[in-house]
Every structure is written in C-alpha cells, then in structure tokens.
Amino acid sequence: MINDDPGARDLVAIALRSFREAILPVVPADQRFTALMIANALGTAERELAAGTGAEPALAAAVGDLLGETGDLPVLLPRLCAAIDSGRFDAPDRQSALRAVLKDITLARLAVSNPKRLSVEQREPGR
Amino acid sequence: MSGGGKAALDPDRKAALESWLTGQAGARSVTVIDEGRLSGGAISLNLAVTLEIDGGPLSGSHPCVLRTGSASGVSASLGKAEEAAVLRAVFAAGATVPEPLFIGADPAMLGAPFYIMRRATGVAAGFRIVKSEEPRRELARELGRQLGLIHRVRPGVAGLEFLARPEPTAALQAVGDFRRWAGRYAASDPVLAYGLRWLERNAPPPGDLVLCHRDYRTGNYMVDGDRLTAIIDWEFAGWSDPMEDLGWFCAACWRFGRNDREAGGIADRADLYAGYEETAGRRVDPAAVAYWEAAACMRWAVIAIQQADRHISGTEPSLELALTGRMLPEIEMDLLRHLDAVEAAP
Incomplete structure (x- = not known):
C-alpha cells in the first residue's frame, strides 16, 4: 500500500482542530456529549499515531531486567504475564520491583489515552 | 432525572403496554404518557413515563421510570425481571429505593423484559454530587445506613432464589469471574495478570453472605437538595461479602476527582462506616475493605474490557463503549497506587 501525504497523523490532527474550532462551538446542547466524545477519540488517535513505538525500547529494557531476558516489548509482555502467573513475583521485594515497572508501562499508556491524568501522576507521584 | 422529551415507545407497543397494565393494575384503563429517554446507563434503557391509572387500588397519576435492557449486556448483569425482584426485596427491607410497581417478564411485549418503578426526584450525576464546598458528611452517613439495611437481606429470603451463591468464597468467585472476563487480555497485560494474582493470594476467608448491590457508588444514588431520594442501578446485585460494597464505594475510580474525600468523593470513610455500623449489625473490617477496593x-x-468488546465485536458499534476501553490505563493506575498503599501498610 502506498500512502499519500499528508499522512494519517496529520489528517487526524487537522480534522480534530477543525472540529474543535468550527463545529464544537455550534453543536446543540443535546449533542454536546457526543461531540466531546468525538474530540476525545480523535485526540487519542492523534496521540497514538504521534507516539508510535517510541516508548517501547526503554520499557522493554525494564521488563527484560525483571525477567532476565532480552527482546521486544510485544514479546516480553506475555512472558511477564506468564512469570507473574507462575509465582515468580510473589515475594514482597519482587512485587515492589514489578509494580515500579508496571507503573512506567501504565504511564506510557496514559500519555496516549489520558494526558490530564498523566500530568496529575507526574505532579503527585506518591498519591 | 428529567425526561428528554422525545417519545421513545412506538404506538403499537404503547397500546399493548396500556392494555397489559390495565389488567395488572385491576383498573378500568391505564394511559401511558411517554416523556422520553432518561440519561444514564450504558447497559439499561430508562424511559420517563407517567401512568394515568383509572380505577383499581393504584388509581391516580404516577410519575414512573420504565426500565428495560439494551441489545447486549455484560456478563454480570441481571435480567430486568430479576433486577425488579431484587428491588422488591430491598424495598421490603426498608431501603430508600424506587418502588417497583409492575414487572413485565415476557419479552414479547416491548422486545425485552422490563419493569416500571416509581420515579425519584433529584440528580444522580457523580460530577454534580461531588461538587460541594464542605464534605457531605450526613449524606455519607445516610448512605452507610442504607447499605446496612440492604445487607440485612440474606440468602433464603423469598423471591431471590435465582441468585447464585459464590463458590468457594465471595472473593475467590469474584477473582475467577474477573479472570474469565479478562480473557486473552490477562495473558498480555501484566497489570491485569498481577492484579488477578494478588487478589487470589490475598483473598479473605469466607464470612457473612449478604445481598450486595455491587455497583454502590456515587453516580448510582439520587439526591434532591441534601436528601437521598433513591439508590438505583441494581443490575449487578448478588450474594457476596458485605465489605465488597464498602470497598466499591470508596475505590479511587469512583471519587469523581475528589481524591481527598475517600468515601465516594463526598466525605471521609469514617462517616460512611459509622452509618453502616448503625444499621448493619456488624463492624467494618478495614483490611477487608482494602482488599475489596483492589477488587x-x-x-x-474487566467491565471496561467487556464494554469495549461489545463495540469491537461489532455487536453494538458505539463511540461511548469504544472510549470506555481506553479508560483501562487510568483504572490500572488506580489499582497499582492502591496496591502500593496496601503493601506499604504495617
């Protein structure tokens, strides 16, 4: 498949901007919830396309350290699940090391799905 | 709740409903005034109706809600006839819930089983309930008292034979359900894998079994001014550990941004717990509540996963359901923060 320019990320971004500037202000009250959901969905899609797999190498290294293995994140995550299931992270110190990495993984996902919550987490990390 | 204004019942169904209600009410005639869809509920459909009943014991005008199921539900939810039976039991126990008046178990009439209950006044929306300068201590206390009343309904009560008892314990049944509902995600999402493992290893021993609401939280009760008018949304009710409802009420995901008010974003836990102990006849066990908060x-x-699946599978294409799937990271972050706190506790 040959993709023409502008690409998906650019299209979603400009569609969201136009929607926010031109449509959202004139949406009737009974359609506002749907309109806000559309903006939310486009925003998430745009951030996902922008983020790509940029966060994965660092997370893969952290997961790899926990497991004593190397590999790409999509390969390591199912292995981490299996290791958790088999009890390899039951000891309290292993659990806290595990939770630290799980939080990093979850923060990377929040950056895409909910940047507001991400900023709360970064402001009050001990919450 | 107020009506959306648009008629939601087609004329044939409305006529069938009126004729059925006339028989049920022992009336000369019943007219259903259709006031349109009410907001709320990704699983149920709520219509505002006023019943004009002529003759019989209920003769008069009754603002009501007609509640029926949507095209697809989540695994844990009760059918509408069962939900109405639960409502009957807790109404009889003296809890502040809408009185169910008519139960239509036959799906032929409206396309799905339904029931009609009295309509409560006030608002339910969580973000509005938590908006107050001062903590709503009396409201929290009253919600505690109400939960205590609900928990007085125990297995063996007439009319609730269809509710299964958890096996082998409430906690282990819950984790087993979660694992099944998580499906393939538990093998690829390590936060789910860890949460499930933790819940299995830390399950409390079996205790009392009571009727739990299982969605008892801010957003599922109605308040008119400062007065609690109704506890609603009973579709997840079942026999369980009484601490489950307290944990659900206090869980971080149901505080609507008011994390400083741990009881549902409205007040301190102490107010909720004190009200509960007034009516329940048992003490609150904080360690068990902490377990059920993780649960x-x-x-x-796993409900978010199921909601998203209704969209992904093509059963029920919906932007709202799709976006619910993308709430998983924030829910999982709440879980991780909570387990940090529990594991750090002495």
Whole structure:
C-alpha cells in the first residue's frame, strides 16, 4: 500500500482542530456529549499515531531486567504475564520491583489515552 | 432525572403496554404518557413515563421510570425481571429505593423484559454530587445506613432464589469471574495478570453472605437538595461479602476527582462506616475493605474490557463503549497506587 501525504497523523490532527474550532462551538446542547466524545477519540488517535513505538525500547529494557531476558516489548509482555502467573513475583521485594515497572508501562499508556491524568501522576507521584 | 422529551415507545407497543397494565393494575384503563429517554446507563434503557391509572387500588397519576435492557449486556448483569425482584426485596427491607410497581417478564411485549418503578426526584450525576464546598458528611452517613439495611437481606429470603451463591468464597468467585472476563487480555497485560494474582493470594476467608448491590457508588444514588431520594442501578446485585460494597464505594475510580474525600468523593470513610455500623449489625473490617477496593479496580477494569468488546465485536458499534476501553490505563493506575498503599501498610 502506498500512502499519500499528508499522512494519517496529520489528517487526524487537522480534522480534530477543525472540529474543535468550527463545529464544537455550534453543536446543540443535546449533542454536546457526543461531540466531546468525538474530540476525545480523535485526540487519542492523534496521540497514538504521534507516539508510535517510541516508548517501547526503554520499557522493554525494564521488563527484560525483571525477567532476565532480552527482546521486544510485544514479546516480553506475555512472558511477564506468564512469570507473574507462575509465582515468580510473589515475594514482597519482587512485587515492589514489578509494580515500579508496571507503573512506567501504565504511564506510557496514559500519555496516549489520558494526558490530564498523566500530568496529575507526574505532579503527585506518591498519591 | 428529567425526561428528554422525545417519545421513545412506538404506538403499537404503547397500546399493548396500556392494555397489559390495565389488567395488572385491576383498573378500568391505564394511559401511558411517554416523556422520553432518561440519561444514564450504558447497559439499561430508562424511559420517563407517567401512568394515568383509572380505577383499581393504584388509581391516580404516577410519575414512573420504565426500565428495560439494551441489545447486549455484560456478563454480570441481571435480567430486568430479576433486577425488579431484587428491588422488591430491598424495598421490603426498608431501603430508600424506587418502588417497583409492575414487572413485565415476557419479552414479547416491548422486545425485552422490563419493569416500571416509581420515579425519584433529584440528580444522580457523580460530577454534580461531588461538587460541594464542605464534605457531605450526613449524606455519607445516610448512605452507610442504607447499605446496612440492604445487607440485612440474606440468602433464603423469598423471591431471590435465582441468585447464585459464590463458590468457594465471595472473593475467590469474584477473582475467577474477573479472570474469565479478562480473557486473552490477562495473558498480555501484566497489570491485569498481577492484579488477578494478588487478589487470589490475598483473598479473605469466607464470612457473612449478604445481598450486595455491587455497583454502590456515587453516580448510582439520587439526591434532591441534601436528601437521598433513591439508590438505583441494581443490575449487578448478588450474594457476596458485605465489605465488597464498602470497598466499591470508596475505590479511587469512583471519587469523581475528589481524591481527598475517600468515601465516594463526598466525605471521609469514617462517616460512611459509622452509618453502616448503625444499621448493619456488624463492624467494618478495614483490611477487608482494602482488599475489596483492589477488587473494585479489577472489576471496573474487566467491565471496561467487556464494554469495549461489545463495540469491537461489532455487536453494538458505539463511540461511548469504544472510549470506555481506553479508560483501562487510568483504572490500572488506580489499582497499582492502591496496591502500593496496601503493601506499604504495617
């Protein structure tokens, strides 16, 4: 498949901007919830396309350290699940090391799905 | 709740409903005034109706809600006839719930089983309930008292034979359900895998079995001014550990941004717990509540997965359901923060 320019990320971004500037202000009250959901969905899609797999190498290294293995994140995550299931992270110190990495993984996902919550987490990390 | 204004019942169904209600009410005639869809509920459909009943014991005008199921539900939810039976039991126990008036178990009439209950006044929306300068201590206390009343309904009560008892314990049944609902995600999402493992290893021993609401939280009760008018949304009710409902009420995911008010974003836990102990006839066990708060995060996570699946599978294409799937990271972060706190406790 040959993709023409502008690409998906650019299209979603400009569609969201136009929607926010031109449509959202004139949406009737009974359609506002749907309109806000559309903006939310486009925003998430745009951030996902922008983020790509940029966060994965660092997370893969952290997961790899926990497991004593190397590999790409999509390969390591199912292995981490299996290791958790088999009890390899039951000891309290292993659990806290595990939770630290799980939080990093979850923060990377929040950056895409909910940047507001991400900023709360970064402001009050001990919450 | 107020009506959306648009008629939601087609004329044939409305006529069938009126004729059925006339028989049920022992009336000369019943007219259903259709006031349109009410907001709320990704699983149920709520219509505002006023019943004009001529003759019989209920003769008069009754503002009501007609509640029926949507095209697809989540695994844990009760059918509408069963939900109405639960409502009957807790109404009889003296809890502040809408009185169910008519139960239509036959799906032929409206396309799905339904029931009609009295309509409560006030608002339910969580973000509005938590908006107050001062904590709503009396409201929290009253919600505690109400939960205590609900928990007085025990297995063996007439009319609730269809509710299964958890096996082998309430906690282990819950984790087993979560694991099944998580499906393939538990093998690829390590937060789910860890949460499930933690819940299995830390399950409390079996205790009392009571009727739990299982969605008892801010957003599922109605308040008119400062007065609690109704506890609503009973579709997840079942026999369980009484601490489950307290954990669900206090869980981080149901505070609507008011994390400083741990009881549902409205007040301190102490107010809720004190009200509960007034009516329940048992003490609150904070360690068990903490366990059920972790279970609450996990339950919400697997419900979000199921909601998203209704969209992904093509059963019910919906932007709202699709976006619910993308709430998973924030739910999982709540779980991880909670487990940090529990594991750090002495």
